[in-house]
């Protein structure tokens with residue numbers, strides 16, 4: 549069944565159909581929450597809250613837009629609310645290392661790479677609007693148009709934010725690998 | 739030749755999330771414009787770097803179940819908030835309750851039971867649509883139990899109502 553068919557069924561009283569929507573989107577929402585929180589426990593709680601909020605707001609969902617866009621708007625707003633309320637715990641790389649040594653989940657093995665942690669931390673340290681476009685574009689593979697729909701802004705704004713976010717990330721990481729020689733696009737974009 | 743630098747499409751181009759015609763136009767432009775080549779190269783480098791920060795984390799297997807339970811809890815709370823608040827309903831004290839209190843409680847039970855039985859069509863659909871899912875049993879189980887509970891309650895209400903009528907006669 550398509551998203552909209554499921555939603556019609558749910559709104560007609562068949563709440564159990566919401567499980568299908570959860571099945572469809574839980575991985576994406578959970579990973580998004582993880583990128584904002586850097587904690588599997590928080591990501592789990594936040595994902596649950598996001599879906600609960602979506603379920604309760606479903607009668608107000610206008611089916612003219614895609615459900616995924618609407619869901620991710622709730623998700624991003626919820627993650628940003630969380631970030632504002634709760635300052636992320638600073639974890640020393642050493643203690644992080646020992647934490648992952650204890651973990652047995654195969655899905656966490658990728659996190660062992662220090663560069664991965666560094667990059668995620670750099671993304672997380674950016675201002676909300678830049679952090680969000682980087683997460684949605686580079687980590688979650690949303691197109692600039694989809695991101696514009698999620699954030700209720702223009703595609704042009706998203707492109708500009710992506711270029712600025714890249715510049716800020718470059719400053720955070722101080723990596724020459726990102727340096728475009730000579731021509732700086734941002735100075736031209738204003 | 740138009741330069742696409744100010745067209746704000748290079749991130750879309752990199753993801754190929756543009757229509758065929760626009761992609762072709764940008765392709766042919768790219769072959770001749772070093773500025774746009776540089777722009778695209780920057781996006782590519784950023785993507786390569788950030789690829790290291792990507793995670794393949796999967797949600798815990800019980801997440802969906804927890805979400806559906808939270809939803810059912812919230813629905814039940816929303817429904818019961820519409821009813822007047824009620825005190826304890828210990829069955830051993832049923833016959834000591836005055837007529838008014840008893841009627842209120844019976845009404846509460848009835849609403850509760852009706853609410854639960856309305857879940858059974860969901861149960862059927864969940865069962866049909868998710869037959870191949872390993873979690874379907876986990877999801878159905880609580881509904882089945884709640885349904886059984888609803889039936890037990892209905893029988894109890896029948897019994898209690900009968901004895902109440904007898905007492906009133």
Ligand SMILES: [Zn+2]
Nearest residue numbers: 741742771774
């Ligand atoms: Zn050009």
